[in-house]
Amino acid sequence: MEAASLPAALELTAGGGAGLSAEKRAVLGTSLLLLQRDYRFERVWFWGRIQGVRGAYYIAEGLGPDRAAPRSRLYSLNCMEWSLLPPATKEMVAQAEQLKGRFQGDPSFEYKYSEVDAEDAERPIEDGKEPMIKEEARLVATIEQIDRAVGIIPRGAFVKTPLGPVHENRNFEGLSLTEAKKLSSYFHFTEPVNLKNKTLLEKADLDPSTDFLDSLEHDIPQGSWTVQLEKGGTVVVLRSLLWLGLTFYHIPMTKQYGYVYFGTGEKNLDLPFML
Amino acid sequence: HGPYQPHEPGYGLYQPGYSPHDDQIPDPKSRMLAIQNAKAYLLKSSTTSGLNLYDHLANMLTKILDEQPTNAVDIIENISKDVKWAQFQKKMDTLRDEHEILPTFEAAEKRKALFLKANGEGDEELEEEIGETRLPNVMETAFYFEQAGIGLSKDESYHIFLALKKLVSVQPIQTCRFWGKILGLEMNYIIAEVQYHEEEEEEETEEEEVTKEGGTGMDEVEDEDEEKEKEDEPPKSTYKPPPIIPKEENGTGANKYVYFVCNEPGKPWVKLPPVTPAQIFCARKIKKFFTGRLDAPVVSFPPFPGNEANYLRAQIARISAGTHISPTGFYQFAEEEGDEEEEGEGGRDTCEENPYFQPLSVAEMVDSLSTWVHHTQSILKQGRCVWLNPFQKSEEEEEEEEEEGEEEKPEEPDELQQEIGPPLLTPLSEDEGIQNIPAWTAQPSTNLIPQYAVAILQSNRWPGAYAFASGRKFENIYFGWGHKYSPENHAPALPPPAQAEYPSGPEITETRDPTLEEELAFKAAREEALAEAEEEEDEEDAVEDDEEEEEDD
Helix, strand or coil: CECCCHHHHHHHCHHHCECCCHHHHHHHHHHHHHHHHHHCCCEEEEEEEEECCCCEEEEEEEECCCCCCCCEEEEECCCCCCEECCCCCHHHHHHHHCCCCCCCCCCCCEEECCCCCHHHHHCCCHHHCCCEEEHHHHHHHHHHHHHHHHCEEECCCEEECCCCCEEECCCCCCCCHHHHCCHHHEEECCCCCCHHHCCHHHHHHCCCCCCCCCECCCCCCCCCEEEEEECCCCEEEEEECCCCCEEEEECCCCCCEEEEEEECCCCCCCHHHHC | CCCCCCCCCCCCCCCCCCCCCHHHCCCHHHHHHHHHHHHHHHHCECCCCCCEHHHHHHHHHHHHHHHCCCCHHHHHHHHHHHHHHHHCCCCCCCCCCCCCCCHHHHHHHHHHHHHCCCCCCCHHHHHHHHHCCCCCCHHHHHHHHHCCCECCCHHHHHHHHHHHHHHHHHCCEEEEEEEEEECCCCCCEEEEEEEECHHHHHHHHHHHHHHHHHHHHHHHHHHHHHHHCCCCCCCCCCCCCCCCCCCCCCCCHHHCCEEEEECCECECCEECCCCCHHHHHHHCCCCCCCCCCCCCECCCCCCCCCEHHHHHHHHHHHHHHHHCEEECCCEEECCCCCCCCCCHHHCCCCEEECCCCCCCCHHHHHHCHHHEEECCCCCCCCCCCCCCCCCCCCHHHHHHHHHCCCCCCCCCCCCCCCCCCCCCCCEHHHCCCECCECCEEEEECCCCCHHHCCEEEEECCCCCEEEEEECCEEEEEEEECCCCCCCCCCCCCCCCCCCCCCCCCCCCCCCCCCCHHHHHHHHHHHHHHHHHHHHHHHHHHHHHHHHHHHHHC
């Protein structure tokens, strides 16, 4: 969610019981501004909080002029001092997927994990050390996975300019109430995967300036999003069931929207059994 | 000047009619004609939409000059689209717009009802309420939890406060507590934990006893029919289903509290049915999301005995048993004389508030988990809080068995071992963690201002269960999806192995058919035996013949 709209947005996503204390809100208000100044971001998003066993990580993302470019991610243990996280690589993500269990809350904690591939086991282990991952790497990989899987925006909120960069759409007036209840009005804010597979007929209906991302309609498994109207029907809240804790809110017919993650950072692999 | 030649530098720059010196051209008519032609072209209506470019451009420029957006040239296409779109909004007919009744208005109407004071509230009732504060102070609890970032928005909390007030005024309730909120797919549940006045409980138990007696009457009639048809019966199945463990009485054990749920504050409260051990047993094996509708079926394996209301009640019972904690010393066992032996192996099951409770400091509450205790009974594997032996027969059942002595008695399974759970008021340090994670995470709400901090506990076994303690105040609450945490993936129970249809005996056991070689060998052996017998006869005949021949000679 936008750092500027943090207080209002937290009120709207508090339906799940998770939020920030007054102290944290106050601290974030100032530290996110300082972050924007220090790193020269154009926009700063408060991404959320991953709850570990002994502590929690507060995550912020910074966006540059091209909103769809890879975002810089920062984490903090107390919302005051922020550290930049390295960009996620495929190996990091692959390794982190093998890890199970909660985050510990200590960024230097090392996980020992057993190799799953037979090929890797045959490779001689260098220096006799077991493969280890630091919790920081796991954090990076988890945030990347969550953003890629369930980071969403309403349709029309961003436009792709003819030159390529993506900007906010100044003409975006918000989704109407009927549109807001449909999953097809929300897009994954990440590289599209299914767009190329659409038939020509479908592609002809799309507007290339706003429909350049995948919509939520064809997410697997079906039903992995809950759409609810809260506060007497004035706010549309989408919650992901694949990553429990991801909450997206949007007030129809206004420009207010955003998503935040308050959870343990674990994928809900039992989802098909639970639906 | 004059028309430039191709090789001259001015060629091509000035088009006829547009060069800066054209006003000096002594032929304004052709220029006017050109302008008129251009305007006529712009005024041409489009064949598909009926608009013309001239009017459209004029409207667009009017709009831009009125609104004066920044960087208009960047969004010119969108402005154009908006102007065209605005065309279709004008209604040229005389029908008036019917005001849309949005569902948001209806929801607001329901919530408004919460804020109205009920009619007929006299002074007497007000005095009663002030005397016994049955209504919990939801806002105060919300304030303490907010110190840790837990809780709903203030609006929602206040709505829940008012909804609880309505519940308390409608039902004869002794104590009431906001238990928490469970999220669902279509709608969420807001749950209130309630204890009735004592008279209400007696009425309910009477109703249940009546239905039980009706059931036993039916059984006796069936037994008589069976005795008549003793001859020529197909073999009876020897399967005896495991005995149904009776649920606990209202007011004890897992059914100590009654729970009311509603989907949103403003909607009517619905009472959840009491929970049975079979439901708890099954709920431990399945993991399903709640849909938000109490009558929704729970499709699962093992099949859940009930619908979503029962599943919700079972999960609430499990969460309450596992995560309701209080500071040590707040509750104490009631002092009774000489009753310890009568309690049996179950241990004590009630506790009461300690009037001499001395609260510990927040630092102590956070440092060590032994400063907290569970004040609800844990649920045993059986599904009850107090163990019951299902094979203990009452006197009636023993008499029935004597009558049916002729029929074969099925084998009785081994006697069940009594299950013992942790006793009431066990400190949290005894809670088992999961793998290497402790069962609870304790934190103070703030490190910056420790003198006003609140001790906060989060459960790791039931993510979403929280507890706070500050001085003499403490509270438990639950916000979550209603599932237990398991680091391993959920593996559904496998179907049981197929039961044997019949007991195996020698006459129905299959044996292998003899193979071809064996049969041939058998045949050969038999023929040999026959051949030997014939040879012997032949020899005898031959000997006789010889003897005859010899005699002839």
